[in-house]
Structures are given as C-alpha cells and as structure tokens.
Amino acid sequence: MTTLIINIKELLQVRDSSILKVSGAEMAVLPTIKNAYLVLKNGLISDFGSMEDLPNINPEKCIDADGKIVLPSWCDSHTHIVYAGNREQEFVDRINGLTYEEIANRGGGILNSAKKLNETSEEEIYQQSKTRLEEVMHLGTGAVEIKSGYGLTVDGELKMLRVIQRLAQNYPVTIKATFLGAHAFPSEYATNHKGYIDLIINEMLPEIAENKLADFIDVFCETGYFTVEETQKIIEAGIKFGLKPKIHVNQFNSIGGIQTGIKHNALSVDHLEVMKPEDIEALKNTETMPVALPSCSYFLSIPYTPARVMIAAGLPLALATDYNPGSTPSGNMNFVVATACIKMKMTPEEAINAATINGAYAMGISETHGSITIGKKANLIITKPIPSYYQIPYAFGSNLIETVLLEGKIFA
Ligand code: NIG
Ligand code: FE
Secondary structure, three states, X not given: OEEEEEEEEEEEOEOOOOOOOOEHHHHHOOOEEEEEEEEEXXXXXXXXXXXXXXXXXXXXXXXXXXXXXXXXXXXXXXXXXXXXXXXHHHHHHHHOOOOHHHHHHOOOOHHHHHHHHHHXXXXXXXXXXXXXXXXXXXXXXXXXXXXXXXXXOHHHHHHHHHHHHHHHHHOOOEEEEEEEEEOOOOHHHOOOHHHHHHHXXXXXXXXXXXXXXXXXXXXXXXXXXXXHHHHHHHHHHHHHOOOEEEEEEOOOOOOOHHHHHHHOOOOEEEEOOOXXXXXXXXXXXXXXXXXXXXXXXXXXOOOOOOHHHHHHOOOEOEEOOOOEOOOEOOOOHHXXXXXXXXXXXXXXXXXXXXXXHHHHHOOOOOOOOOOEOOOOEOOEEEEOOOOOOOHHHHOOOOOOEEEEEEOOEEOO
C-alpha cells in the first residue's frame, strides 16, 4: 500500500538515520523541507523531498496537505495510562489545601490507585485504559511507554502488564512496557521494606521476564518511597532479567537517584523538577536521556525541570506526559510541548525535538521512530492549515491536528 502526501507546507524533523537524539545547542535546530512531498509504503516512510522533485508514481492513496504541516507523531516516553478509576477527590482536596505528600501519607495517592486496581477486573481495566489510549492517539501520539505500578501485588502487577500487552496487540501505536512494582510500599510492607523488595525480585521479576511482559524496569526513587540503596538493588535485579532501567528521580528531592541511574546505564531518568548542579554535571557525556514532565509540574504546582540550564550544559532533553490518575490526568503531548515553551522557556524547535526524536530515544526506539527518515515508521501528524509550526505551542488550547497516520494508515 503506497500513500503520497503532496503540497506539504512544511515537513518537520527531517533527519538522517544516524541521528538518534539531539543535545545542547543542536536542540535548537529543527530541519525541515518547505513545499514538500512524502511517500509512505507498507507502513514505512519510503521517500520525501521538495515538490519540485515530485517523482512520477501511482499511489493507492493521495493526500493533499496544502497549507498544512506534517511532522512525526509524538513519542510519549513516560505514562501510567493503565489504571482503574480516578483520583478526582484528591484533586479537590489539594484545591482545598492538602499537599500531594499529605494525601499520600494518609493512604491516598498511589496506594489509593492500587486499592482500586486490585478490586477491578482485568477486562474492566483494559476497557478504561483503551479509552485513554485512543484519546492520546487522536492527539497525535504514535509511540507510548506505559508503566505498571498500581498493582503492588504479584497479581496486580501482572494484570497491569497483561493489559499493556493486550493494548500493544490491538492498536497500531507502538507500545513499550515498563515494570514499576517499586512505585510505593504497600501498607502491609510499610515497616518491612525488605519483604516487599524480595517480593519484587523473587516473585514478580521472574514471572514478568518469563512471559516477556516488560521492556524496562522503573523505581520511584524519592524520600518516603524507595531509597537510593533500594533503587539500586531493584534495578540491578531488573538488569539481570534483561530489563533496562528508566527511573523516577528528583521529583521532590535530589537524593542521588540520577547518579544511580547513570551508574546502571539507565535509558532515561525522569521528572527532574529538583536539580542540583552535581545532578546536571553527572548527566554530561552519558547515554542516559533526561526526561521532563511539565504537565505534572503544572497539575501539582511544583517546579518545572530547569530546561534552559540543562540545555546550556549541553544535555539532551525529552518531554513526556506522565499521564496518570494522581499527578497528571492528561496525556496531551500538544499541551506538553506548549507548556515546555511557555513555562520552561524551550523554543518551539527544542520542544518538538524533545517530544519526537529524544522521546523516541528515551524508550529505545529512535532507530524506527521520532523523525522523518527513510525506513522509519510512517507514524505522522498532519495539522490543519496553520501559518507556521509556532502555532503548536502558541495556540496552546486548540487542537491543531487534522489527521493522524499510524503505520501509514489514517487512524480514525
Ligand atoms: O510520575 N511520581 C511517581 N509516580 C507518578 C504519580 C503517581 C500517582 O500519584 O499516582 C508520577 O508522577
Ligand atoms: Fe511517572
């Protein structure tokens, strides 16, 4: 099946296959072709160029993108889309003055979601999660990482990972699964951390690895959650089972999680709202992608990741949603890109790079996703007619997406 897209006002993120991420000053550059065509064949990008060089082909389908912009679909490298119910009461409690920490300390937060998840059938969790997945696909997400972490029991964690697997089988979006058994200590293990960590290492990990239910391992390394030593132990066990680490660090406190992640060659370290100079120093010249989650900062009214300082230090940066019921009940990557520009002072070029090629890197798929490159997946966004790509962050509350293509086919 060949699709030809013609008269594209501007084709964004045109890259050579050798570029797997962009860092520092390179992030300000977004290579584009104005007045372009794009050819998709068998779900992949097979050719593109200037309309002046339009080849003479006979496609099965032709899309006229006159006045419209085409870009690779968003790569959302950090979500918790699979969950049960919601936490809207906690949202109102926070409006009325409680903090996220206070809510967690009285049994709300992650443990609240874990209780709901363990009481909900696998089928029902699938139904609730698929609605959210379809929503983000319509919002232009073409690759998404999804974490477990609301089970916190052997059965609950496996149930979540099976739901992720089923979503991956049933939808044309690319899905990567992350095991986050170490998201919080269940109350029965509040004073027996070793007991829960043993459960993760001896009961959960072997079963997950045997059934190939996860690609990555995650830990919430934070004061009141998992210490640096506990994080280290869990990611070392995950690595033995072939799971690369991608970890939650520096959301509220800088306690050494970044350094632990780097030491274990983490694919990414995520959140980074609180960064000390030594954290930035540690990330230099590593293979670990820092990931910022600005809609979490927005929703919880906590600091934003210091993007300007990090980019000035030569670091790469990826942007993701963190879609989850507690800290970020939104999976809108368009809003993330806009918020990164508005609140983190990233330029539109930097934010688009962070939400495409660097997001792909942060889930280990930048050889196949995240740019307009021959041979990469034909997962694309076609905008409505707009003056320029600046509109994407500028018109932050508007839906500028007209068409989403996944594996070369229109997703309706
Ligand atoms: O990434 N910080 C840890 N985990 C999630 C939120 C979990 C929740 O509140 O349910 C996050 O923000
Ligand atoms: Fe998260």
